Amino acid sequence: MADTPIQAPRRFRPALRLPAGIPASVAVCMGILLLVCTVAVFARVLAPFAYEDTDLLYRLRPPFWMARAIDSHPLGTDKIGRDVLSRLLVATQVSIALALLGTLIGAVLGTALGVLAAHRGGWVDELVMTAVDWQAAMPFLIIALAVLAFFGNDFLLFLALMALFGWETYARLVRGMVLSAREQGYALAVRSLGARPGRLYLRHILPNVMGPLIVQLTLNFPQTILLEASLSFLGLGIQPPLTSLGQMLGEGRDYLLTAWWLAVIPGAVIFLTTLSMSIVGDWLRSRLDPTQR
Amino acid sequence: MNLRFVVVKALRAVLTLWLVVTFVFVVLRVTGDPTEQLLPDDIDPGIREYYRAAWGLDRPLWEQYLKYFQAAFHGDFGISFRNGLPAAELIWQRIPKTLELGIATFVTALAMGIPLGVFAALNRDRWLDRLTMSFAVFGFSMPNFFLGILLILLFALHLRVLPSSGYGTVGHLVMPVITLATAFAGAIARFTRSAMLEVLTRDYLRTAEAAGAGLSRRVWRHALPNAAIPIVTIVGFSLGGMIGGAVITENVFAWPGVGRLLTSAVADRDLSIVQGIVVLVAVTMVLANLAVDLAYGWLDPRVRLGARERSR
Amino acid sequence: MIAAAEREYDAPAREASAATVPLLAVEDLVKVYPAARATLFGRRRSLTAVAGVSFELAAGETLAVVGESGCGKSTVGNLVLNLITPTAGRVRFDGEDLSAVDDARWRDRRRDMQLVFQDSRSALDPRLTVGAQVREGLDIHGIGMPAERRAEAEAMLEAVGLGGFADRYPHALSGGQQQRAVIARALVVGPRLVVCDEPVAALDVSIQAQVVNLLSDLQARLGLSYLFISHDLSLVRHVADRVAVMYLGAFVEVGTRRQIFDDPRHPYTRALIGAVPVARARRSRHGRPVRLTGEVPSPLTPPAGCSVHPRCPFATERCRVERPAALRQPDGRIVACHHPETVP
Numbered sequence: 001m002a003d004t005p006i007q008a009p010r011r012f013r014p015a016l017r018l019p020a021g022i023p024a025s026v027a028v029c030m031g032i033l034l035l036v037c038t039v040a041v042f043a044r045v046l047a048p049f050a051y052e053d054t055d056l057l058y059r060l061r062p063p064f065w066m067a068r069a070i071d072s073h074p075l076g077t078d079k080i081g082r083d084v085l086s087r088l089l090v091a092t093q094v095s096i097a098l099a100l101l102g103t104l105i106g107a108v109l110g111t112a113l114g115v116l117a118a119h120r121g122g123w124v125d126e127l128v129m130t131a132v133d134w135q136a137a138m139p140f141l142i143i144a145l146a147v148l149a150f151f152g153n154d155f156l157l158f159l160a161l162m163a164l165f166g167w168e169t170y171a172r173l174v175r176g177m178v179l180s181a182r183e184q185g186y187a188l189a190v191r192s193l194g195a196r197p198g199r200l201y202l203r204h205i206l207p208n209v210m211g212p213l214i215v216q217l218t219l220n221f222p223q224t225i226l227l228e229a230s231l232s233f234l235g236l237g238i239q240p241p242l243t244s245l246g247q248m249l250g251e252g253r254d255y256l257l258t259a260w261w262l263a264v265i266p267g268a269v270i271f272l273t274t275l276s277m278s279i280v281g282d283w284l285r286s287r288l289d290p291t292q293r
Numbered sequence: 294m295n296l297r298f299v300v301v302k303a304l305r306a307v308l309t310l311w312l313v314v315t316f317v318f319v320v321l322r323v324t325g326d327p328t329e330q331l332l333p334d335d336i337d338p339g340i341r342e343y344y345r346a347a348w349g350l351d352r353p354l355w356e357q358y359l360k361y362f363q364a365a366f367h368g369d370f371g372i373s374f375r376n377g378l379p380a381a382e383l384i385w386q387r388i389p390k391t392l393e394l395g396i397a398t399f400v401t402a403l404a405m406g407i408p409l410g411v412f413a414a415l416n417r418d419r420w421l422d423r424l425t426m427s428f429a430v431f432g433f434s435m436p437n438f439f440l441g442i443l444l445i446l447l448f449a450l451h452l453r454v455l456p457s458s459g460y461g462t463v464g465h466l467v468m469p470v471i472t473l474a475t476a477f478a479g480a481i482a483r484f485t486r487s488a489m490l491e492v493l494t495r496d497y498l499r500t501a502e503a504a505g506a507g508l509s510r511r512v513w514r515h516a517l518p519n520a521a522i523p524i525v526t527i528v529g530f531s532l533g534g535m536i537g538g539a540v541i542t543e544n545v546f547a548w549p550g551v552g553r554l555l556t557s558a559v560a561d562r563d564l565s566i567v568q569g570i571v572v573l574v575a576v577t578m579v580l581a582n583l584a585v586d587l588a589y590g591w592l593d594p595r596v597r598l599g600a601r602e603r604s605r
Numbered sequence: 606m607i608a609a610a611e612r613e614y615d616a617p618a619r620e621a622s623a624a625t626v627p628l629l630a631v632e633d634l635v636k637v638y639p640a641a642r643a644t645l646f647g648r649r650r651s652l653t654a655v656a657g658v659s660f661e662l663a664a665g666e667t668l669a670v671v672g673e674s675g676c677g678k679s680t681v682g683n684l685v686l687n688l689i690t691p692t693a694g695r696v697r698f699d700g701e702d703l704s705a706v707d708d709a710r711w712r713d714r715r716r717d718m719q720l721v722f723q724d725s726r727s728a729l730d731p732r733l734t735v736g737a738q739v740r741e742g743l744d745i746h747g748i749g750m751p752a753e754r755r756a757e758a759e760a761m762l763e764a765v766g767l768g769g770f771a772d773r774y775p776h777a778l779s780g781g782q783q784q785r786a787v788i789a790r791a792l793v794v795g796p797r798l799v800v801c802d803e804p805v806a807a808l809d810v811s812i813q814a815q816v817v818n819l820l821s822d823l824q825a826r827l828g829l830s831y832l833f834i835s836h837d838l839s840l841v842r843h844v845a846d847r848v849a850v851m852y853l854g855a856f857v858e859v860g861t862r863r864q865i866f867d868d869p870r871h872p873y874t875r876a877l878i879g880a881v882p883v884a885r886a887r888r889s890r891h892g893r894p895v896r897l898t899g900e901v902p903s904p905l906t907p908p909a910g911c912s913v914h915p916r917c918p919f920a921t922e923r924c925r926v927e928r929p930a931a932l933r934q935p936d937g938r939i940v941a942c943h944h945p946e947t948v949p
Contacts, residue, residue, distance in 0.1 A: 133309075134312065136533075137582055138533070138578060139533040139534065139536045139578070140537065142537065142555075145540070145555060146317075146571045150564065150567070185722060186731075188688060188720075188728075189728050189729075189787070191688060193719075194711075194712040194715030194742070204733075208730070208731065222434060233541070234556050235560065236556070246438075249438065249439065257450055260446055263442050264442070271436060275434035
């Protein structure tokens, strides 16, 4: 082979490779996310009490930094004497699991519809994109509230709402990327080899558009957490006895004067999680696409 | 801007509204017979039939649809079963209060966001820029219900300078507006900054600089008008988020607006009111999008029909 | 030698048909694209990329299609492989009319008809190893036992001079190596026809010769037919048995390599050949080379009559009005010109 090896073209480098130079703020946020995820996974093991156990003699106890004596409830108790720490752990688990599941289902749904729209074109494309425009035009919280009003609250329906939230961003993104990836030579080559469309999309095109898709996931995930928290805060989401961060906050707001921490603690967890996720997501996006600063 | 562009956009808007009303109708019929939801289970079948006839539920579906559509067109969504008043009237009473909140928020957010974005762009990568962008990320990630509660804790319960909730004086308006405007101002600052950065590096601005135009003249006369398109877009797109935010903010501060009416109607499953508000929001959004599209065409003469809006 | 590429498909039938039926027969292929309106309420326009192209290709033969960029030669290649759906016309492969078959049959047929294309860099999936991509054709068509396919793909890579490269990713290959991998991927399924669309245009000149020689070797060893699309006349002179000269979507002259290069008839061919520096002073017997004036017209607004007439120094009134038919000349070539004999 007399060919002189040429420099590898940059744009074909695998898109998501974590380089050494992670900024400190991003590293901190990653740490927070890791902590939140660990808590979410091991919530029931870590919780010192059962989250739904009440103790009416032990109500509205303050957290450790305000308590005069050492207490068995590090973050105090709520209005009917349930351990706040245990509830917080379980609530984190519920909120994260729900948002994660919803984000993933939404991503799969949106990706599938985006591929379908790009592949079929014509009226299928029009239909999908009209639905995309329609959902993008309507505030999702209003759609969610209307659905809850029409069909009543139900855990599966609530999960479906989480999944329905944001699917259109994936559909639009994937449609655009598939349309341009399909013009790449390898797509034509695979087609001319006689591959079925399924093979072309699953084996070749999707892996090549995965990077932006993952970034979109990191941007959508905190928004899903906020949606869940908002609905639960309004008392229209997760219903007692189950709990979630938004629901704890919603319950706690009635005690702002006497026990402000009941609202502030879950609120701070929501805020830190979404903030960390946004910062990590922004950073990922800027790594992927240097033109977007 | 040519006529065809306007006509096509307007037709699309009408089509969207028609879809929304149809969708609501279909969902209502899917959820079941309203007489079963509204009347006691053990009621006399004759009375049930009487109501079915009175509400037109015995008519063929297409006739019900036409009737429904006609009524919706006139803003009639039936009677609130909670207090027996027409839903439209109940909603109508609340609109001025929500508008008051919304307009105050818009003005505040623009008054904060645009100057912040401009100064951040002019001081690119310096501390003011960093601070502005941190504020934008903060506003984006801060759940407004939490921000509202923190404000109540600080200003109402700790400092005792503002009323914690309710409606009436200017003081009542301060915290809800801050709550709603923070995220919005952050987004506007962010977009203004990136739009300005793009415009500032273009040739005609360097030409203006070479011609001796002062900084403020370059910014206000040359750069900002050209950065207006992305800013208009983000303002249009933020409206949806603001409506959602308003629902929550009104709840946090017991603000007697449409959003609070909606959440209580959802909790009570008062469907007439929910329908009315859904259509109201749809009309608002469609009109806002239409306005953004037209403003877009007006600000940028290059926008033509051929360039599909989907590529945004 | 490579087992997969050497495999004979019902060999007796193929031999019998080779005498009577050409491997590939293309009849009156047309591709028209709708174009945007010039004004909002204007007439809907169309762009004719290929305006009625016919040719035949025998087994083991190389037909080169030459022309300036934008003349529609790549479109012809894509139409033959049905990667673009023709507006009109027929493609017969081995006697089978492929314009009538469904998608499944087409996928099956792709095993006999392969494509090697210009931009080898984008032609390879950046996220899969070269070996996996060469193997892919075997997987798609279920050729051989799954366990043997890897070895078969490696043997094919060996045959194109890429032995030991199976586990590398495309970005770790040089341009010439990438193009070899593209060739290996196309040939592993054992095609009989290969459409080579500017196969070396993106490569350095020093590497072009290697890849072209590889293509020639493989043709001799495997009995391939090539539809060789190129704008590079010196290259075409090296590889082609017959040459078709294309201008604005149609063939203006089709003949053997000798006829086209040594004795071009059509004014456009003469201009094209005359523009190539030749080592030996073999000029057309018609004296001075032809010089065309002006620019290639837009395919959106093709000229009336002969498509070459606005630029042809010999154009007559007839050329401006009447489109010349492609006529077979006494020496066997086909020329679309009203005055192939009379021009100086």
